[in-house]
Amino acid sequence: MSKLIVGPFNRVEGDLKVNLTIKNDTVQRAEVVSPLYRGFEQTLQGRDPSDALIYVPRICGICSISQSIAAARALAAVQNLTVPHNGLYSQNIILAAENAADHLTHFYMFFMPDFAREIYQDEPWHDKIHTRFRALRGTAGKEFLKARAEFFHLVGLMGGKWPHTLSLQPGGVTRALEKQELFKLKAIVAAMRHFLEQTLFACSLEEFNSLKNETELENLAERNGDFQSFYRISKPLNLHKLGRAYDRFMSYGVENGNKAQFFKAGLFQNETIEQLNTALITEDVSHSWMRHATKPLHPFDGQTLPASEDNGGYSWCKAPRMDGQPVEVGALARHLINRHPLIEDLIAQYGGTVHTRVIARLLEVSLLLPQMEDWIEQIIPTETFCHHPEGGYEDGEGFGLVEAARGSLGHWLKVKNGQIANYQIIAPTTWNFSPRDQNEIMGPLEKALLSTPVREGETEPVAVQHIVRSFDPCMVCTVH
Amino acid sequence: MSEMKNMLWLQSGGCGGCSLSLMCAESPNLYSALELANIRLVSHPSLNQASGRETVKILEDALSGELRIDIFCIEGSIMFGPHGSGRFHMASGFDNKPMKDLISELAHVSDYVMAVGSCAAFGGITAGGLNEAEARGMVFDGDIRGGLLGKNFLSRAGLPVINLSGCPIHPDWVMETLYQIAADSLSHSDLDSFYRPRFLSNRLVHHGCSRNEFYEFKASAQNLCEQGCLMENIGCKGTQAAGDCNIRPWNGSGSCITGGYPCIACTEPGFEEPGHAFLQTPKIAGIPVGLPTDMPKAWFVALASLAKAATPKRLSVNAVSEQITYAPKSKGKEE
Ligand code: SF4
Ligand code: SF4
Numbered sequence: 001m002s003k004l005i006v007g008p009f010n011r012v013e014g015d016l017k018v019n020l021t022i023k024n025d026t027v028q029r030a031e032v033v034s035p036l037y038r039g040f041e042q043t044l045q046g047r048d049p050s051d052a053l054i055y056v057p058r059i060c061g062i063c064s065i066s067q068s069i070a071a072a073r074a075l076a077a078v079q080n081l082t083v084p085h086n087g088l089y090s091q092n093i094i095l096a097a098e099n100a101a102d103h104l105t106h107f108y109m110f111f112m113p114d115f116a117r118e119i120y121q122d123e124p125w126h127d128k129i130h131t132r133f134r135a136l137r138g139t140a141g142k143e144f145l146k147a148r149a150e151f152f153h154l155v156g157l158m159g160g161k162w163p164h165t166l167s168l169q170p171g172g173v174t175r176a177l178e179k180q181e182l183f184k185l186k187a188i189v190a191a192m193r194h195f196l197e198q199t200l201f202a203c204s205l206e207e208f209n210s211l212k213n214e215t216e217l218e219n220l221a222e223r224n225g226d227f228q229s230f231y232r233i234s235k236p237l238n239l240h241k242l243g244r245a246y247d248r249f250m251s252y253g254v255e256n257g258n259k260a261q262f263f264k265a266g267l268f269q270n271e272t273i274e275q276l277n278t279a280l281i282t283e284d285v286s287h288s289w290m291r292h293a294t295k296p297l298h299p300f301d302g303q304t305l306p307a308s309e310d311n312g313g314y315s316w317c318k319a320p321r322m323d324g325q326p327v328e329v330g331a332l333a334r335h336l337i338n339r340h341p342l343i344e345d346l347i348a349q350y351g352g353t354v355h356t357r358v359i360a361r362l363l364e365v366s367l368l369l370p371q372m373e374d375w376i377e378q379i380i381p382t383e384t385f386c387h388h389p390e391g392g393y394e395d396g397e398g399f400g401l402v403e404a405a406r407g408s409l410g411h412w413l414k415v416k417n418g419q420i421a422n423y424q425i426i427a428p429t430t431w432n433f434s435p436r437d438q439n440e441i442m443g444p445l446e447k448a449l450l451s452t453p454v455r456e457g458e459t460e461p462v463a464v465q466h467i468v469r470s471f472d473p474c475m476v477c478t479v480h
Numbered sequence: 481m482s483e484m485k486n487m488l489w490l491q492s493g494g495c496g497g498c499s500l501s502l503m504c505a506e507s508p509n510l511y512s513a514l515e516l517a518n519i520r521l522v523s524h525p526s527l528n529q530a531s532g533r534e535t536v537k538i539l540e541d542a543l544s545g546e547l548r549i550d551i552f553c554i555e556g557s558i559m560f561g562p563h564g565s566g567r568f569h570m571a572s573g574f575d576n577k578p579m580k581d582l583i584s585e586l587a588h589v590s591d592y593v594m595a596v597g598s599c600a601a602f603g604g605i606t607a608g609g610l611n612e613a614e615a616r617g618m619v620f621d622g623d624i625r626g627g628l629l630g631k632n633f634l635s636r637a638g639l640p641v642i643n644l645s646g647c648p649i650h651p652d653w654v655m656e657t658l659y660q661i662a663a664d665s666l667s668h669s670d671l672d673s674f675y676r677p678r679f680l681s682n683r684l685v686h687h688g689c690s691r692n693e694f695y696e697f698k699a700s701a702q703n704l705c706e707q708g709c710l711m712e713n714i715g716c717k718g719t720q721a722a723g724d725c726n727i728r729p730w731n732g733s734g735s736c737i738t739g740g741y742p743c744i745a746c747t748e749p750g751f752e753e754p755g756h757a758f759l760q761t762p763k764i765a766g767i768p769v770g771l772p773t774d775m776p777k778a779w780f781v782a783l784a785s786l787a788k789a790a791t792p793k794r795l796s797v798n799a800v801s802e803q804i805t806y807a808p809k810s811k812g813k814e815e
Contacts, residue, residue, distance in 0.1 A: 035570050036492075046609075062497075
């Protein structure tokens with residue numbers, strides 16, 4: 001039995017460390033540690049509710065739009081404010097842009113460079129991968145950064161700047177679009193489509209989106225795209241068997257009466273999709289460096305009070321549970337619950353693994369672009385983009401849910417005397433990288449790391465690196 | 481060309497948004513820009529190949545002098561809490577070392593130290609509210625000297641910590657500063673009293689704002705998403721905040737104000753606690769409290785009332801519309 005502390009993890013967003021216990025060259029126990037606490041929920045107490053829109057995007061530089069939308073929805077719920085047609089589509093487009101950019105950043109900048117490591121230098125594919133994907137100097141990085149920066153022009157136009165745009169408001173968006181600007185937006189999306197079809201997928205998005213099962217995916221394997229470079233090495237490296245958690249998945253869907261509903265809400269467990277009941281969500285702090293509550297609390301009543309002494313916990317992260325159980329969230333969960341045939345087939349064969357998570361994320365990019373094109377078409381420049389509340393905030397409560405790139409994000413808000421009386425946030429990586437709970441049930445990553453092989457002499461087990469990054473963790477969101 | 485410079489980047493109590501914004505650098509892209517400036521990124525939490533022990537080794541080599549650090553960039557607030565212990569942010573991979581201590585040690589072995597973003601410069605958003613996190617900047621705690629490194633810190637090149645404030649930074653702010661450092665051309669006189677590059681603080685955000693015409697006539701928006709000036713009713717601080725945001729487009733063409741919302745002065749120390757709701761303009765007797773920097777109040781009042789009386793209908797109506805309602809009268813003869 002030996003102990004190994006793995007970290008700091010580079011190429012994840014924020015700070016992360018994993019404590020491993022290893023026996024017979026496999027992981028026997030894992031503890032996932034989030035080492036940074038900033039205290040946003042505390043800072044929001046007592047403020048004007050609208051200030052949340054300045055604070056919450058700054059929880060996270062990589063998914064600031066999702067944080068803004070969750071807050072805007074929670075604020076709208078408190079005020080009974082509706083969002084006009086144009087506001088809704090604008091929000092959808094901006095969020096889709098961030099989600100797509102995040103997935104691609106993950107693939108090109110965070111995930112693929114691991115295959116350029118020395119440990120793989122004897123593999124027949126290593127030279128090619130090293131040339132293309134090694135960090136900083138690989139040929140893919142520059143090409144992707146350029147495409148990414150140009151793609152974000154869409155948010156520059158619709159939201160002023162990225163990250164930390166204030167344009168997302170409870171009643172819609174603050175930027176009305178003119179007719180000719182819609183054409184400009186389409187051109188920006190078309191340029192990204194071109195990059196994806198030429199460089200990433202080596203096929204049209206429509207072809208990729210209509211794949212029904214892995215056999216059809218295999219038929220594309222010999223094409224010369226960056227996706228294929230991953231796909232061809234994934235199974236030989238056993239990534240389809242690596243990093244399986246509970247196979248219990250959750251998606252909040254888009255819940256604000258959106259006509260253009262893109263993600264469906266649901267809970268997948270025991271191989272069936274059930275209806276989602278967010279009243280059953282609780283957060284447990286039994287293994288966190290938080291002052292211990294007597295029992296897990298629903299986020300409306302939740303508290304975030306850091307313990308002033310080391311209290312035997314091992315992470316700043318809390319343990320969110322759905323009906324007492326950990327769930328995995330993210331693109332894989334979304335498209336399983338949306339019942340995309342390719343994802344259903346992959347889950348039936350392998351469950352949630354490194355292989356399936358990466359494929360689902362890229363499939364989502366491919367699905368998002370045509371959806372964005374359609375949403376741009378829906379905007380009617382002669383109509384309003386934003387509803388405005390009458391008067392200030394009255395006492396009340398509300399919550400806002402959104403599917404961020406990394407999965408389900410929720411904000412729960414209580415307003416009293418015109419001020420924020422409680423604000424609790426559960427972020428996607430809080431779900432995925434949760435510590436144990438009072439029943440010693442592991443978080444999804446802790447479970448996924450069990451039985452991971454460790455090669456002889458490895459201090460940074462490469463399999464552990466793949467599994468951790470397959471979740472595309474965002475640690476700054478996790479603890480906030 | 482000057483010698484290759486080694487750059488080390490660490491993140492502390494921030495959101496990573498400054499790095500993510502930097503990755504939006506254009507003409508050229510970030511990697512090409514660094515390469516052309518002859519800067520070698522020896523470690524960055526999101527961009528480098530190394531991870532775990534390899535990263536720790538790089539940091540240890542930097543501390544021992546084995547690896548020369550020419551430019552040390554720190555992003556995010558320095559975390560002192562709880563009770564000065566730094567336990568809210570421990571350095572992964574080190575034995576019981578608060579991140580703040582590691583940052584301080586590295587700052588002392590680096591030629592240039594750059595605080596990237598308002599968090600690292602002044603404490604920033606992480607220092608909001610009661611600041612139970614005890615977040616501070618490298619040299620400043622808000623607008624007061626008293627950050628991590630003390631009042632008079634000079635890095636080995638003889639410069640104070642360069643404060644690239646902004647939440648987040650504009651990628652060009654970082655790159656144009658780095659180009660100057662790479663060419664050994666940045667000097668103390670290029671920095672203002674908050675040690676921000678002067679090119680950032682020589683202008684107010686107001687300069688070049690697309691709503692200037694509305695401002696001239698005090699034609700103000702009543703609500704977000706309207707086209708008028710945002711100063712009178714919606715809290716815009718563009719007339720008081722350092723920045724070239726309206727003459728240097730963000731993400732291709734944007735700025736906070738073209739995005740339809742007010743400047744919240746994110747480049748200024750203490751922006752996180754304006755003392756009022758961000759989207760409100762505090763007023764006394766109907767006159768905004770925060771008047772334009774270097775404008776006498778009496779003049780402002782006189783000009784404002786004169787301007788209001790002279791506002792063309794085109795502007796007064798457009799100011800409270802989402803789209804242009806009245807276009808300027810065409811010079812051509814109309815039938
Ligand atoms: S300054 Fe703003 S953008 Fe930069 S790290 Fe801090 S919170 Fe994030
Ligand atoms: S316009 Fe103001 S709030 Fe916006 S980035 Fe510039 S200085 Fe910051």
